[in-house]
Amino acid sequence: MGLFMQTTVNGILIGGIFITIAVGFSISYGVMHIVDFAVGEWIMLGAFTAFWLNQYTKIDPLLLIPFIALFFALVGYLFQPIIQKVVNIKHRSAAMMALAFTFGLSTLLRGSALTLWGFNNRNLVTMLSEMNVNLFGITVPAIRAAATVFSIFVTAAFAFFLYRTKTGITIRAAAEDKTVAGLMGIDGHRISRLVYAIYVGLTAMSGVFIGSIFSVFPDMGLRYTAFAFFVVVAGGMGSFSGAIVAGLLLGLISSFVSVYVGGAYVFLILFFILYLILVFLPKGILGKGW
Amino acid sequence: MTKIMEVEDLEVVYGVIKALQGISFYIDEGEIVTIIGANGAGKSSTLRAISGMVRPSSGKVRFKNKDITNSPSHLIARQGLSHVPEGRGMLTKLTVEENLILATYNRKDHAKVKEDMEEVYKQFPRLSERKKQASGNLSGGEQQMLAIGRALMTGADTLLLDEPSMGLAPLIVKEIFEVIKRLNQAGKTILLVEQNAMTALNTAHRAYILENGAVLKSGLAADLISDPEVKAAYLGGH
Ligand SMILES: Nc1ncnc2c1ncn2[C@@H]1O[C@H](COP(=O)(O)OP(=O)(O)OP(=O)(O)O)[C@@H](O)[C@H]1O
Ligand SMILES: [Mg+2]
Numbered sequence: 301m302g303l304f305m306q307t308t309v310n311g312i313l314i315g316g317i318f319i320t321i322a323v324g325f326s327i328s329y330g331v332m333h334i335v336d337f338a339v340g341e342w343i344m345l346g347a348f349t350a351f352w353l354n355q356y357t358k359i360d361p362l363l364l365i366p367f368i369a370l371f372f373a374l375v376g377y378l379f380q381p382i383i384q385k386v387v388n389i390k391h392r393s394a395a396m397m398a399l400a401f402t403f404g405l406s407t408l409l410r411g412s413a414l415t416l417w418g419f420n421n422r423n424l425v426t427m428l429s430e431m432n433v434n435l436f437g438i439t440v441p442a443i444r445a446a447a448t449v450f451s452i453f454v455t456a457a458f459a460f461f462l463y464r465t466k467t468g469i470t471i472r473a474a475a476e477d478k479t480v481a482g483l484m485g486i487d488g489h490r491i492s493r494l495v496y497a498i499y500v501g502l503t504a505m506s507g508v509f510i511g512s513i514f515s516v517f518p519d520m521g522l523r524y525t526a527f528a529f530f531v532v533v534a535g536g537m538g539s540f541s542g543a544i545v546a547g548l549l550l551g552l553i554s555s556f557v558s559v560y561v562g563g564a565y566v567f568l569i570l571f572f573i574l575y576l577i578l579v580f581l582p583k584g585i586l587g588k589g590w
Numbered sequence: 591m592t593k594i595m596e597v598e599d600l601e602v603v604y605g606v607i608k609a610l611q612g613i614s615f616y617i618d619e620g621e622i623v624t625i626i627g628a629n630g631a632g633k634s635s636t637l638r639a640i641s642g643m644v645r646p647s648s649g650k651v652r653f654k655n656k657d658i659t660n661s662p663s664h665l666i667a668r669q670g671l672s673h674v675p676e677g678r679g680m681l682t683k684l685t686v687e688e689n690l691i692l693a694t695y696n697r698k699d700h701a702k703v704k705e706d707m708e709e710v711y712k713q714f715p716r717l718s719e720r721k722k723q724a725s726g727n728l729s730g731g732e733q734q735m736l737a738i739g740r741a742l743m744t745g746a747d748t749l750l751l752d753e754p755s756m757g758l759a760p761l762i763v764k765e766i767f768e769v770i771k772r773l774n775q776a777g778k779t780i781l782l783v784e785q786n787a788m789t790a791l792n793t794a795h796r797a798y799i800l801e802n803g804a805v806l807k808s809g810l811a812a813d814l815i816s817d818p819e820v821k822a823a824y825l826g827g828h
Contacts, residue, residue: 466691466692466695469684469688469691469692469695470692470695472681472683472684472688473681473684473692476681476682476683476684477679477681479643479663479675479679480675480679480680480681481664481681481692482642482643482662482663482664482667483641483643483663483664483667483672483673483675483679484664484667484692484693484695484740484744485664485667485668485693485695485696485744486664486692486695487662487664488664
């Protein structure tokens, strides 16, 4: 029973962090219709940026989070038009080209990180690193609890933005039909850029948490790229609530499989479950995707 | 009368299909002009080329003395020209209210926006009862009303309406056309595309008849109703 509870709590905590990545990835897919293979690399770069900034400034990585989120939002904002250009090329399989492009970007970023920083694992030490907290009678590292609480808070703020503000309405409109949004005076490219910026910022921010919970290394993003695909497909393409449910499910599955079956089987079982979801619930767990 | 819109030799090509063979027409401020024609005549293509949904392969569109040919649709929409597309262009996941708010996104005249919102709800009381409902769950008639209401909320003075009667029961069609007349009396300029030729000719001041992407005939709507050729081909011989 103790182990079961421990595993559940850990799963929910990790799932909480996945939620932020999942929601950003899913909304960005929903608006741009481009699968960003580089999602894991934004995580890796967020973590490395925190690591190096911490090395040079000695500022706690957790305090660097607002800066990293804003900095990467800016990177996304500046970078998005390049992806857009690839999609806009009059080519029969523009979506395929975009996929190849982000895949190439991912490989390039990972390769560069390897060349620059080598294979070493680095630790991101924060003010919470040595602390534990007690949750429902279970002891968990404080950084995990804090990361989850913060992620849930950020996700809630993002949901508020999407569902309760005028700009949020324009984003949801562009996600459903850019042509009609255009007839309403909405610039679809501007919206895509904004959404991609938010997504990259949120993802890099999550990278700081992931780096401080686990460790920082050039390949660290790989598994999260796979996770992001799981979340988006299982949750239903472009669905916000679906991404939340799938993010939590992902946390629980990976936690339970690691404890009861073995860490090596996480991906095998995850993608088997994804297969079942695709066969039986092709529009995602909540049936809200398209 | 001042011409609010002038279309000159407009040509639209989809791949190898030439949908518009170079058509020309104009709309005076405050008019209802209708374009009628059979399936595939090029009516929707005309509206799409004007509002920037498709790029014309040649020709010119002038609106309020400005060349808007090849402008992106979101910039054209901000000039006071609003296109209600064929099939109503619903954003089904947005509520009725959100659809209307969306249309006001670029407006700065906040007091007028509030006034317009009240006016739309007054014109379409059914929308006001369904403010919080996803627009995807509205009936066809309600969706058409929302589509028109949304166009009004952009602050447009000129509306392009693509087959507002499509798929609606006769009673609702009557209601929609009443609304179109009322909007025109309130000062809106309207370009109305219809297959329902009789109703369109009864509503409009002037008309253009489109066949295979070219203007076959044009004139006062009242004259065209009694034109034998038009009667035979478009009004079922009545
Ligand atoms: N996206 C498209 N791709 C290829 N051909 C198209 C496209 N849209 C329209 N066409 C063709 O262009 C021609 C004109 O079409 P358009 O939609 O303008 O006609 P319409 O008068 O609006 O017809 P309807 O009354 O059926 O709506 C038709 O032959 C149609 O098949
Ligand atoms: Mg049409």
